[in-house]
Amino acid sequence: MDLVSKNIKTVLFKGAEIKLPIFLDHQSTTPLAPKVRDSVIQSFSAPGNAESNTHVFGLNARAHIEKAKDQISALLSCYPDEIIFTSGATEANNLALLGYSRGFKDKGHIISLETEHASVLSPLQILKAEGYDITLLPVTNNGLLDLSTLEAALRPDTILVSIQAANNEIGTIQNISEIASICASRNIVFHTDATQALLTEEINVGNKNITLLSLSGHKMYGPQGIGALFIKRGTKLSPLIYGGDQQNGLRGGTLPTPLIIGLGQACQIVIECRQKDEAHLLHLSDIMKSQLSIH
Numbered sequence: 001m002d003l004v005s006k007n008i009k010t011v012l013f014k015g016a017e018i019k020l021p022i023f024l025d026h027q028s029t030t031p032l033a034p035k036v037r038d039s040v041i042q043s044f045s046a047p048g049n050a051e052s053n054t055h056v057f058g059l060n061a062r063a064h065i066e067k068a069k070d071q072i073s074a075l076l077s078c079y080p081d082e083i084i085f086t087s088g089a090t091e092a093n094n095l096a097l098l099g100y101s102r103g104f105k106d107k108g109h110i111i112s113l114e115t116e117h118a119s120v121l122s123p124l125q126i127l128k129a130e131g132y133d134i135t136l137l138p139v140t141n142n143g144l145l146d147l148s149t150l151e152a153a154l155r156p157d158t159i160l161v162s163i164q165a166a167n168n169e170i171g172t173i174q175n176i177s178e179i180a181s182i183c184a185s186r187n188i189v190f191h192t193d194a195t196q197a198l199l200t201e202e203i204n205v206g207n208k209n210i211t212l213l214s215l216s217g218h219k220m221y222g223p224q225g226i227g228a229l230f231i232k233r234g235t236k237l238s239p240l241i242y243g244g245d246q247q248n249g250l251r252g253g254t255l256p257t258p259l260i261i262g263l264g265q266a267c268q269i270v271i272e273c274r275q276k277d278e279a280h281l282l283h284l285s286d287i288m289k290s291q292l293s294i295h
Contacts, residue, residue, distance in 0.1 A: 027168060027196070032262075033221035039265045040223055043258035050255050051246060061257045068264025075267040076213065076230055077204040084229045084247050085260055089195040090119035091240075092214035092229035093162075095251070096191045097123045099237035100212065101160060107131040108159035111150070115139050115172075116164050120193060124162075133157075143172030151182060160189050165197035173201065177208045184209035189235070195219050195227075198270060200278050211235055217259070222266030226259035 009020050023031060032040075043064065050065050052058025069080035086092045097120065101110060112124055114136045121136075128134045135153050139145055145163060154161075161183050166173045176192055183190040191212035194203055199220050205213055213230040217223050231237060231250075243252020 027171075029218045029224065030199075030221045032223065033266060033269055035269060036222055036262045036265045040258045040262040043261045048257065050257060051244070061255075064257055064261050065255055068260045068267075071264035071267045071271075072215075072228055075198065075271055077206055078230055079233065082230055082233055084231055084250050085255060085263075086227045086229055086251065087225055088218070088227035089117075089193060089214045089216035090227075092216075092227050093117070093119040093191075093193055094123045095229055095237065095240050096212040096214060096231075097160070097162060098127065098240060099250075100189060100191070100235070101127055101132060102130075102238045103236050104159055106157070107133075108157045109133045109135065109155050110160045110162070111135045111137060111153055111158060112162045113137050113139060113145060113164065115143065115167060115169075116162070117168055117193060117195075120162055120164070139172075143167055143170050145174055145179065147175070147178055147182065150179065154182075154186055154188065158186070158188050160191060162191040162193070165192045165194040165201065165203065168196050171196075173197065176203065176210070180209035199274065200281075202274070205230055205232070217263040217266055220266045220270050223259045223262040226256060226263045228263065 004021070007021060010017050011020055012018075046057070046060065048057035048061035050058060050061040053062065066080065069083050072083050073080045084095070086095060097110075101108070107130065110124065110127065110132055112120055112134070124134050124136075137145060137149055137153055150161070161179070163174055163176070163179050165176050180190045180192075189211040190209060191214070192210055193214045195214060195216045196219060197203065198215055203210070203213070210230070211232045212235070214227065216227040217225075237250060239250050239252070241251050241253060246252055246255060
């Protein structure tokens with residue numbers, strides 16, 4: 001028996017039975033949505049490698065992966081062929097930052113924030129050791145980037161700006177649209193780690209001048225171990241993982257069909273339920289604040 005099962009107890013709250021403990025750490029990971037769980041379990045019972053195009057099992061796996069790409073691209077308003085599957089947002093961030101920057105003969109200037117996730121700050125430190133010039137901008141007291149600070153930091157040799165859409169610790173939502181517009185006006189590639197944002201924020205990558213965007217399944221009621229990187233058409237990246245020619249040669253390795261199906265299903269649920277869920281969460285937040293103020 002696992003630790004959670006050993007510690008379950010039932011209490012009454014306003015006439016209803018509630019099982020404790022209640023999982024509230026959605027910042028670190030979200031529970032698997034029932035529809036996603038069912039889709040993943042069903043897929044595990046069906047063999048097939050999406051690269052095997054000479055029999056029905058491989059073709060079936062490929063069809064599921066293409067459907068998932070359609071669901072993810074619908075969430076981001078992009079083309080399905082602009083989606084590369086990764087093991088999660090950490091790998092997606094590494095591929096975006098290292099893969100793009102290493103394509104330049106002259107090692108240029110990169111801008112990010114002091115408050116970024118470690119999966120952004122760590123590859124930036126690697127690039128710094130390789131000779132790239134890294135600027136980590138401060139944020140204001142409310143966690144926001146002052147746009148004038150960004151504009152002042154841009155240089156003729158700036159090749160990339162990476163700003164998290166929503167902070168994983170304090171929840172600050174950056175003005176991604178304005179930041180991306182500033183970068184676009186200087187022909188500078190803009191990457192955003194949107195892992196924490198997509199459950200509540202609608203991000204249209206085309207309208208927002210975003211070149212690279214990272215996401216993770218387990219932050220939107222999908223499986224752990226699967227994520228994706230949006231790469232705008234025409235953007236050149238160097239791979240981090242070498243092997244076969246899967247995913248246009250950008251990431252070798254057999255695609256995990258069940259996890260990809262789960263990610264696609266999770267994105268579909270976000271599209272259908274985001275507005276309703278946000279209103280429900282705001283309602284629950286008001287109730288909690290009310291109860292805390294009383295006690």
